Amino acid sequence: xxxxxxxxxxxxxxxxxxxxxxxxxxxxxxxxxxxxxxxxxxxxxxxxxxxxxxxxxxxxxxxxxxxxxxxxxxxxxxxxxxxxxxxxxxxxxxxxxxxxxxxxxxxxxxxxxxxxxxxxxxxxxxxxxxxxxxxxxxxxxxxxxxxxxxxxxxxxxxxxxxxxxxxxxxxxxxxxxxxxxxxxxxxxxxxxxxxxxxxxxxxxxxxxxxxxxxxxxxxxxxxxxxxxxxxxxxxxxxxxxxxxxxxxxxxxxxxxxxxxxxxxxxxxxxxxxxxxxxxxxxxxxxxxxxxxxxxxxxxxxxxxxxxxxxxxxxxxxxxxxxxxxxxxxxxxxxxxxxxxxxxxx
Numbered sequence: 274x275x276x277x278x279x280x281x282x283x284x285x286x287x288x289x290x291x292x293x294x295x296x297x298x299x300x301x302x303x304x305x306x307x308x309x310x311x312x313x314x315x316x317x318x319x320x321x322x323x324x325x326x327x328x329x330x331x332x333x334x335x336x337x338x339x340x341x342x343x344x345x346x347x348x349x350x351x352x353x354x355x356x357x358x359x360x361x362x363x364x365x366x367x368x369x370x371x372x373x374x375x376x377x378x379x380x381x382x383x384x385x386x387x388x389x390x391x392x393x394x395x396x397x398x399x400x401x402x403x404x405x406x407x408x409x410x411x412x413x414x415x416x417x418x419x420x421x422x423x424x425x426x427x428x429x430x431x432x433x434x435x436x437x438x439x440x441x442x443x444x445x446x447x448x449x450x451x452x453x454x455x456x457x458x459x460x461x462x463x464x465x466x467x468x469x470x471x472x473x474x475x476x477x478x479x480x481x482x483x484x485x486x487x488x489x490x491x492x493x494x495x496x497x498x499x500x501x502x503x504x505x506x507x508x509x510x511x512x513x514x515x516x517x518x519x520x521x522x523x524x525x526x527x528x529x530x531x532x533x534x535x536x537x538x539x540x541x542x543x544x545x546x547x548x549x550x551x552x553x554x555x556x557x558x559x560x561x562x563x564x565x566x567x568x569x570x571x572x573x574x575x576x577x578x579x580x581x582x583x584x585x586x587x588x589x590x591x592x593x594x595x596x597x598x599x600x601x602x603x604x605x606x607x608x609x610x611x612x613x614x615x616x617x618x
Contacts, residue, residue, distance in 0.1 A: 274492070276480030281467050282489040285618060290470035291494040292479075298497035300474055301555050302466035303616040308336070310357045310367045311463025312609065313376070315449060318369070318457050320351040331366060335457045340366035352453050357463060360557070360611040375446045375461075378472050379427050379438040382446040383420035394425035407432060411439035416447055426476040501555055501613055506548065512541035512567075516552055518612065522561040525549065529567050538567040539576065546580045550588045557616070559608035563601050577602075 278293040284303055292300035305311070318332040318339060329342040332355060339355060347353065355369035375382035389408040391401050404423050412421050421443075427435050449460050464472060489495045500506075504515050511530035516523065527545045529537040545566070553562065566577065574596060581602070585591045590607035597603060 274481070277477065278492060279470060279474060279479045279482040280488045280492045280494055281470065281482070281484040282487065282494070284489075284616075288466040289489070290466045290474075291489065291492070291497075292470070292474045293492055293494065296493060298494060298555060299551065300470075301494075301498075301613075302469050302610075303613075304466045305611055305616060309611075310334075310361055312357050312359055313374075313461075313463035314357045314459060315373060315461040316355050316357075316369070316457060316459055317453065317455060318353045318355045320347050320349050320353060322349060323347075332369065333457050334367065334369075335459055338366040339369040341369050341371065343371060352455075354449065354453065354460070359608050362608075373446075373449075375442045375449075376472065377438040377442050378475065379424055379430055379435045380442050381422040381424065382442040383422060384418050384446060384450055386420040387417060388420045390420070390422045392423060392425040392427070395423075395428045397428070400428060403432070404435070407435055407439070411436060411443065415443055416450065418450070419443065419446055424476070429478065497555075498617070501552075502617070506545075506552055508541055508544040508548070510537070510540065512537070512544065514545045514549075516556065516558065518556075518558055522563050523553070523558045525562060525564040527565065527567045538569040539573050542566045542569060542577055543580050546577060547584050549581075550584050550591075553606055554588070555613065557608075557610045557612040557614075559606040562604050562606060564604075565601055 274293070275295050280291045280293060282289050287304040287306060289303045291298055316334050316339070318334055321331040321333050321338065323330040323344050325344065328344065329340055330344055330347055332339045332341050332353060341347065341355060353371055354373060355371055356373050357367055358370050359368045361367045373384050389405065389412060391404050395401055395404070404427055408421050408423055412419065421439065423435070445461065452460060483492060504517050506514050506516065508514060510532050512528060512532065513530060514525055514527045516525050527541055529541045549564070553559065578595070581593055585593060588606065589609070592605045594603040594605065
């Protein structure tokens, strides 16, 4: 089906959401099994012991430990409000930060980052002026530590919906910031898969939504998930790439297949580079990524450099380190979700 389609279903009794664009899976969220700290969750924590060699400090959470990459201004025994910033790797502490974000579909409240801001993607000056008035009204008399960002979805949204989001996030933020006393405790849970989809995937607006049972099968999501279970990704003209995570890094190998023409390697490499961000995102892979592109002349590397920059432009915290002396391409990508292999049995 053409267009943007939001698909909500369940996998093994857990919420799951998918965004299909022109019949291709572009976004995926699945609730983890068991009691897992979800990115975005906010805890009251107690500072434990610093680990100076790693530039951070462990904090006590209701069940287990978190790791805060900050030492300055934090003393053992101090109570802190922290937010989970990424998935928990087996045997490691939960990554947390003291920079909190209270995020809804239209508004983001930013403690300790005061100011009223509007998404740069909203260009219409008249609309920006209206939103600025709504922001001032909604934040009148608020805690001076609180800032507000109005998201790009506000461009087409109803004013009442925006005002309700501002009020809800402000109320939640003020309640949490005032709740610093007591033992370690979960104060705000992270978003479920369905909540995440409605919060972050509706801008641009979707053309259709399917929330009925077995919707994944009707829209091709189940078939796409089956493909993601395999390390092999088919590319055009019989080429393919292999994505294989190890404990240290994610190894990617690009092969041209049966095409032996002089241009085959560059074609395969460009196709792999364009699809690599989507494959890493859907598979929940991050950290260090090393790509062994198909052999090609060094003079063509600048072409691939431009393709990689364009492909990863919208991927958030990604660092394209570039070529090594051995002819491999290195990059790092923030781990922002659990690996798909841990979400599917």
